[in-house]
Amino acid sequence: MSTSIKKASKNNNRKRFSDDQIKSLETTFETEARPELRLKQHLANKLGLQPRQVAIWFQNKRARSKSKQMEREYSILKSNYDKLALQFEALRKENQTLLIQVQRLRKMADKIDGEQNDNKNHIKLATSENPRFLVDINSHELCIPNDISRKADFLEEEADVLNMVQLAEGSLASPENGCSFDSCTFLDNTSNSPQWWDF
DNA sequence: TTGTGTTTTATTGCCTCC
């Protein structure tokens, strides 16, 4: 058989199924996506089609159904991904804000350290010049004012915070090291490093 | 009317199962 004759025979046979035929096939597909030969033959007789046409219709229908299912699943996955990306971005910004606060606190702490050292120098100077000061120094009332004392307590608490921050700085992906949400952490399933959402 | 994109029907080739 030549190609042209083959094409011609194809052209003559092709015909879209009627609405009723489609409806009946769809109904059957809902309960039985992979019908047995007997059911296909029964449907073919009922609808005036060749059994092969029915078989092919089910095959194509399964393919369409699978494709649509994949589209739905992709849509769900994409939606979840987008939500997570937004959450990540919010957390990243919050982290940056906290790091800036920590830097300010560090500066404050350094300043207070400097003031304390100055005070100690003043005390040394005062005791060497006037022995009467010794009594007052021992009482801690005169030379260490209340606000300085409170600052010392605060410094202990801050040291804990700083330790936590240093840990966080070490473990979190930061913009400086070139790591981004898209390329490094989220999509890298091969690395053994902790996932970003685990922090 | 026509060009173009989408949907539907059909074919082909390969694979798996019995």
Add this chain to the structure above:
DNA sequence: GGAGGCAATAAAACACAA
């Protein structure tokens, strides 16, 4: 080895904007 399923593809039928 034959039957049936699936993926890839061809080609007809259809929808629709310009």
